[in-house]
Amino acid sequence: MAEKIHTKGKSSIKRSRFIKYFLTYLFMLLLSLVIIYPLLITVMTAFKNSDVVAFTLSFQGPWTLKNFQDLFMTTLYGKWYWNTLVISVATMVIQVAVVTLAGYTYSRYSFAGKKWSLTFFLVVQMVPTMAALTAFYVLGMLLNGLDHYWFLTLIYIGGGIPMNTWLMKGYFDTVPYDFDESAKLDGAGNFTIFWKIVMPLVKPMIAVQALWAFMGPFGDFMTARYLLREESNLTVAVGLQQFISDPKDQQVALFAAGAILIALPICALFFYLQKYFVTGLTAGGAKG
Amino acid sequence: MVELNLEHIYKKYDNADDYSVTDFNLDIKDQEFIVFVGPSGCGKSTTLRMIAGLEDITKGDLKIDGNVVNDEAPKDRDIAMVFQTYALYPHMTVFDNMAFGLKLRKYSKDEIDKRVHHAADILGLEEYLERKPAALSGGQRQRVALGRAIVRDAPIFLMDEPLSNLDAKLRVAMRAQIAKLHQDLKTTTIYVTHDQTEAMTMADRIVVMKDGKVQQIGTPQEVYDQPTNVFVGGFIGAPAMNFFNVTLDQGYIYDEGKNFNLKVPEGCLKILESKGYEQKKLVFGIRPEDMHTEQAFIETFPDSIVSATVSVSELLGAESQLYSKVGETEFVCKVDARDFVQPGTKVTMGVDLNKAHFFDPETENSVY
Ligand SMILES: Nc1ncnc2c1ncn2[C@@H]1O[C@H](COP(=O)(O)OP(=O)(O)OP(=O)(O)O)[C@@H](O)[C@H]1O
Numbered sequence A: 001m002a003e004k005i006h007t008k009g010k011s012s013i014k015r016s017r018f019i020k021y022f023l024t025y026l027f028m029l030l031l032s033l034v035i036i037y038p039l040l041i042t043v044m045t046a047f048k049n050s051d052v053v054a055f056t057l058s059f060q061g062p063w064t065l066k067n068f069q070d071l072f073m074t075t076l077y078g079k080w081y082w083n084t085l086v087i088s089v090a091t092m093v094i095q096v097a098v099v100t101l102a103g104y105t106y107s108r109y110s111f112a113g114k115k116w117s118l119t120f121f122l123v124v125q126m127v128p129t130m131a132a133l134t135a136f137y138v139l140g141m142l143l144n145g146l147d148h149y150w151f152l153t154l155i156y157i158g159g160g161i162p163m164n165t166w167l168m169k170g171y172f173d174t175v176p177y178d179f180d181e182s183a184k185l186d187g188a189g190n191f192t193i194f195w196k197i198v199m200p201l202v203k204p205m206i207a208v209q210a211l212w213a214f215m216g217p218f219g220d221f222m223t224a225r226y227l228l229r230e231e232s233n234l235t236v237a238v239g240l241q242q243f244i245s246d247p248k249d250q251q252v253a254l255f256a257a258g259a260i261l262i263a264l265p266i267c268a269l270f271f272y273l274q275k276y277f278v279t280g281l282t283a284g285g286a287k288g
Numbered sequence B: 001m002v003e004l005n006l007e008h009i010y011k012k013y014d015n016a017d018d019y020s021v022t023d024f025n026l027d028i029k030d031q032e033f034i035v036f037v038g039p040s041g042c043g044k045s046t047t048l049r050m051i052a053g054l055e056d057i058t059k060g061d062l063k064i065d066g067n068v069v070n071d072e073a074p075k076d077r078d079i080a081m082v083f084q085t086y087a088l089y090p091h092m093t094v095f096d097n098m099a100f101g102l103k104l105r106k107y108s109k110d111e112i113d114k115r116v117h118h119a120a121d122i123l124g125l126e127e128y129l130e131r132k133p134a135a136l137s138g139g140q141r142q143r144v145a146l147g148r149a150i151v152r153d154a155p156i157f158l159m160d161e162p163l164s165n166l167d168a169k170l171r172v173a174m175r176a177q178i179a180k181l182h183q184d185l186k187t188t189t190i191y192v193t194h195d196q197t198e199a200m201t202m203a204d205r206i207v208v209m210k211d212g213k214v215q216q217i218g219t220p221q222e223v224y225d226q227p228t229n230v231f232v233g234g235f236i237g238a239p240a241m242n243f244f245n246v247t248l249d250q251g252y253i254y255d256e257g258k259n260f261n262l263k264v265p266e267g268c269l270k271i272l273e274s275k276g277y278e279q280k281k282l283v284f285g286i287r288p289e290d291m292h293t294e295q296a297f298i299e300t301f302p303d304s305i306v307s308a309t310v311s312v313s314e315l316l317g318a319e320s321q322l323y324s325k326v327g328e329t330e331f332v333c334k335v336d337a338r339d340f341v342q343p344g345t346k347v348t349m350g351v352d353l354n355k356a357h358f359f360d361p362e363t364e365n366s367v368y
């Protein structure tokens, strides 16, 4: 009798486990289809003759690398690419530095206006970029920053600071204060505590921040469109759009080729940073 | 040589209404092992952290070797501390955890190597030096935390409940190890615990605290034999001291229901009378081990007998504890295992009044 119940229980556990895995995989499969399908179209199109006129999935040749050649020979793509890289790297370096320091300060020190400014960050975050565009434009005119990288970079950095400072602060908060105090007694000053003790423990978040900040300028169309004028000053997102903006002459293949190349630096950075994306760094330091 | 003086130390946290530590006075001699003991929230950690420099001192002077160090940063006080949570740096190996403080103090690589290996040797950590803390057991982490303090060779060790995260057996083992360490290194140590057994077994002197105030400072024996008030009497010793509300009447004490009438020894009586307690109420304290069920004792002291009903009895191998009730007062009696009785039994117990403690019911301070 008891045995019967036992086996019955076992098989029902097995079944529910099967259902669980089945649903999980089904879900992931659907998701990957949604992601892979357009990606596949883009990749296919990029290697086709320039006479394709619409984005469709077809595996028929002929295949060519001509689009990539054209991009750099006949268009300003190379220049745009360089522009974007410069802006991206600058945004990444400055934003990560600012956000890390700000997050640390908010997490570890108390100062006048701390609570107030954190709330302010949240509120500012709620203003959509769309609504702020006009303000950016006016600001750009006043500062004589229109059509200049430095101004666009500044806008990107400024836009990223509030939310990411919040995130950084939250992550710094997960590092127990005991580590700081222990280091203090070991003879560490404020900078050493930050650099040698706390910073290494928030690397995963810093890596995420870096990746996000780097990706931003590659993906942003609206702000760049608004603040940049001269054709040779554009970023890739804005530049590419020009290939398909004329309804009578859409250079689909060229567009696809250019789009694929954007993925390269982002992928490279992702794989470089991957080793930092490990969670649970603080494990084992405290408790028994 | 290091001496530590705490002079009228007060602490009030910014966000608190009351003082967490009030008028703390203590002179610590070189090589002493001091234990702060008291219930949760009594201000032990706060005091320790003020000594370490992790908290500001609100009022009073903290002196190390005669110099007031209130405003010195922790790193300049040269104090090593073991945290309750160990606070090992998770991203560093055991070796680096121990070496960190030495590197910051610019010791040579050879010297660091020597010291870390020496400490690892003492603590049995040699084979774990290349591991990260996450890959260690609780006891091993605890030893690394100790090692981090040892390598520094600091003149003062502070330990805040270093054993509270360990299981009972490991705790006893580590207790012995810390005691031995102190015998070898002779570093002046302040050790915080709320476990009175740790306090009794390890301390040169115990500081008993309650509600931010020092209740008594003394050797384990002093604190045990001459508690200054009801709180210390009840806190030190396991099981705790028994208390009865009694009235002194012509050389005898009786409780409210007159369930017992005990003869007070001559010397003690003189003092109680001279302090004006005749016909007055008193709190009578007696330790569980000073109550006896042996026939011989009861026959010898027929004036020192209490009849009680046992409500719970525990056999602990060599001895047994009888939780009993006389009138409305509950008390514990620690007797030989042979004298174990079933619950519900009526038992006659002899009270060794030469070991009696008397406290004033109002002030709760000791009067004898
Ligand atoms: N940062 C703080 N801010 C305000 N009050 C505090 C702070 N830290 C401790 N206290 C208060 O100070 C008192 C003493 O705390 P403390 O941590 O020194 O107790 P403790 O004796 O170490 O207790 P435990 O045995 O539980 O560790 C407590 O009443 C506590 O609530």
Ligand SMILES: [Mg+2]
Binding pocket: B044, B045, B046, B160
């Ligand atoms: Mg504490």
